[in-house]
Amino acid sequence: MNAEQRDAELIAEKQALRTGVRARRRARPQAQRELVAEAVAQQLRRLVEELDARTVACFLSTELEPSTRPFLAWARDAGVRVILPVAREDGLLDWIVDTGEERMHPRLRIPEPVGEPLSPIELDEVDLIVLPAALAGRDGSRLGWGGGYYDRMLGSMTDPPPAYALVHQDELLEQVPTQPHDMHVDGVVTEEQTIKCTRKN
Numbered sequence: 001m002n003a004e005q006r007d008a009e010l011i012a013e014k015q016a017l018r019t020g021v022r023a024r025r026r027a028r029p030q031a032q033r034e035l036v037a038e039a040v041a042q043q044l045r046r047l048v049e050e051l052d053a054r055t056v057a058c059f060l061s062t063e064l065e066p067s068t069r070p071f072l073a074w075a076r077d078a079g080v081r082v083i084l085p086v087a088r089e090d091g092l093l094d095w096i097v098d099t100g101e102e103r104m105h106p107r108l109r110i111p112e113p114v115g116e117p118l119s120p121i122e123l124d125e126v127d128l129i130v131l132p133a134a135l136a137g138r139d140g141s142r143l144g145w146g147g148g149y150y151d152r153m154l155g156s157m158t159d160p161p162p163a164y165a166l167v168h169q170d171e172l173l174e175q176v177p178t179q180p181h182d183m184h185v186d187g188v189v190t191e192e193q194t195i196k197c198t199r200k201n
Contacts, residue, residue, distance in 0.1 A: 013177055014143060021134040021171060025064035028168075036168065037067035039191035044071040044130065044166075047187075047194050048080060051162065053127035055081040057095065060102055060111040065132055066166050066191065072098055083122065084113040085149070093149050095123060123153070126161055130189065133165040137175035140184035140197030154183040162186040164194070 028036075048056060056075065061068040075082045075098070082098040087108055094117035101114040131150045135143040142165045144150055154160055163183075169190040178184075187196045 007179070010177055010179060015146070017143060017176070018134045018145060022064065024170075025168075028064075033067065036191040037070050040066045040068070040166065040189065041070035041074055043189050043191065043194050044068075045074055047164065047189065048075070048128065051128055053080065055083065055126045056128045056130065057123065057126045058082050058084060058098070058130045059132050060084055060113065061132070061166075062110055066168055068130070068166070072100070076100060083118060083126065086112045086117065087147070087149060091148065091152060093153055094118070124157065124159075128161055129154075129163040130166055131163060131185070133167050133171075133185075135171050135173055135176045136165040136167050136185065136188040137173050138188070138195060138197060139175045140186065141176045141178045142182065142185050143176040143178075144182075148181070151181055151183045155181075164189050166190075169193070 047053075058068055058072065058075075060072075072082060074080075083095040084098050085093040085095055087105060087110070088094055096113040096115040096117055098113055099115060102111045103114055104110070105112045131142075133142045133144055154163060163185045164187040165185045166189050169192045172188055172190055172195075185197060187194060
């Protein structure tokens with residue numbers, strides 16, 4: 001098998017894993033989602049306090065993802081500055097300060113913050129990055145949703161702060177399949193625990 005065939009197989013494997021994650025997330029009862037959201041908020045709060053993070057790059061979760069809303073509400077009340085991403089047409093991310101106001105992205109149909117985009121250099125000032133994932137590995141490997149937004153973001157930073165993937169507990173594996181362009185994370189947050197990984201890149 002040549003490199004091109006191996007790459008095609010890996011892409012197909014990653015897509016099959018994403019499909020499985022979506023199906024399992026859709027099957028989660030609403031009551032369980034609410035419990036997960038509160039537990040995730042507690043894990044993230046402890047992480048912010050442990051790192052003494054004053055500015056956090058986070059994201060607005062979709063309906064199927066572990067909800068970030070309770071954490072964002074806590075951060076606003078606690079005076080922790082949170083910036084949230086807006087997906088651009090060129091595959092990059094703009095960042096907007098969280099105010100609690102949001103809307104649906106017209107093309108991607110994902111929630112996004114409302115406000116004025118910050119200067120790109122603002123991202124270099126954050127103390128913690130919390131990013132979405134389909135699956136995450138204890139070794140720091142991360143399977144995203146295929147858009148590459150966060151891989152490009154992390155890859156563009158010369159000295160990135162700690163980056164943690166947010167997944168459900170049953171989506172934390174020993175490792176997940178990756179390609180050379182897939183950036184590793186420093187840790188993983190679930191509703192049950194926060195772990196530190198060894199980022200390879």
